[in-house]
Amino acid sequence: MMKKKKILIRIGSLRHGGAEKALINFLKNIPSDKYEIDLLLNLYSGQYIKEVPAWINLRYLIKGDMITTNRIQDIPLKAFRVLYQKMLLLFPSILYKIILKGKQYDIEIGAIHGIYKEILSSPQKNSRKILWIQNDIFSLKEYTSDIIRKFFKFDKILVISNKLEEEMLKLASNEKERNSVVKIYNPIDKKDTLEKANAAIDDMPFKDSEFPLFVSVGTVYPQKGYDRLLHIHKKLWNEGFHHNLIIIGDGYDFENIYQLLDKLNIGESVKMLGYRSNPYPYVQQSDFYIMSSRHEGFPTIIAEALILEKPVCATDISGIKDLLQDGKMGIITQNSKEGIYDGMRQFITEKHLSEKYKAAIRNTELPFILEKSVQHLQEIIDHI
Template structure:
């Protein structure tokens, strides 16, 4: 018989990175072995559902969200919410997102099911610390956070690691699209992500400005949008960096740019496990990352690139090292010809599938 699995999360929509991770996971799981249901508590984008394979069931709950709705819903008794939203007779119940989903599955009344939670970032201060020990297992998406949760919970949580699945075939195909950007000013650095404070793009531009003043020539492509976008525009203009920093905005296909870059940069102050870095690795592009969660794992597994400390000076030194030693890029890319296979769907998907297949 197929194992019946339910995944509960906040929203099923394009803007939610957790939803995209769930799509890759559910699409990978063998439909001959698993009967899969997804329950989004709030928004449920009908166009986003089309990304899922037809056999995957969607059970809508509210279907909308407005500011403060989560506070209203969270004020209701948790067992009542579980019965109304989840309820069904599942073999495996998965809280795939922090917050209400985690609280509900932690307080499940289904004694015959296995109960799992996914921690995509990190629950700073362990605000749901009383809930995690109730799960059969809590999965972090990086070994760094797995070890941190085990340590900070004093061993009371059964914790493990499961990396996110990335369908490299889609990425590789998308990377073939043409671009109109000038690629003559090398090396080309690229950074992709929400332009918000935790991503560190403003300080990355400061580092670039310093490098340019020191006489270095290169190009930086910044892809994305967000709360800091206008500040980035103003900073690039104010520092007269238009010939070096290219703000390319939101791109439906960032992979076509990343694949033509020499080095991918993660300048973040915090990450769970950078999917953008892993995607760059799959495209054969080495990574320079600040010492956020998962960064050292990415570099160790790929055997290329480097990790620097979180401060601006360390990020400057890392980029300067590449500019002073451009031959290192070729060495890194040579390593990636084989090591990038560790990041593919075949390797990481089998690990994820085994969690649900062998859950005794």
């Protein structure tokens, strides 16, 4: 009988993000007879916990809900969590002995860039180490070149877009470091996306409206650019380019964006629905997908919008040129208010564009389909 590879995978939580979804899609589609996997969460929280396959050993540092607000009553718990995690980072032997039961691993994987210190602090020096970069770290101020250079201590660095690959290769100082960088598309489950999109919903806004409908899905953080999206929506309306907009998602910036919606007096044409565990029917029943993000890694929701054959208008962020194939399958705008304005106005005024992009999507083989990505990731794990 073949000896199973023992693998430790670490991630912050299993909340509703692209990195978390990519990891779950991978775990659900790899063979249980080849690997023995421990999945270690910093926080036992998030919608994807229920989707972790039964054969995966699920471990955690802390159990409880994610704290997304800055309320005074939450500060002691937040402080405790930070200190506890720092203690385990400083004394990793405690973590490996008690929480991980002293198991020896062949491979240790950081499933998100923010967990790189935890993997590099592992007392198991003989394990092979992989970091999966799921965000545009080159757009994050705290990730200086000196910090990113530390990533080359990993045996393999998985990146999810051409832009990330190019930037990492620029920082590499020798052949070994260059060879450690591997581009891999996040696995997207087409069948699952299509099934979920056909689910019945009874709260679809603007059902009887004559105006075109844009939808955007994402955690409500400043990086998503919802503040500028609301200003652009108002400007377009004032100029007679009438349309409606749905924003789906929650996050610590939700109240600020909701207040801005109120202040701009656009509540009749914009609906913020908050978090939805299944946003796909809303995407399916809209005319266009709009992404106003300031930065991303690989925006999984764009891949899913393409599976649903939705015309996309997105800012020029990491991963977008790969996903929209340099503009063949959607509008790529400048990463600015003016750019987003121009893209949305094009969709509203140039009626033929919608069918043009839908035809392009239908006639293109999408590179991020589940089986291809899972197979690629398995090959990396098997041959490291």
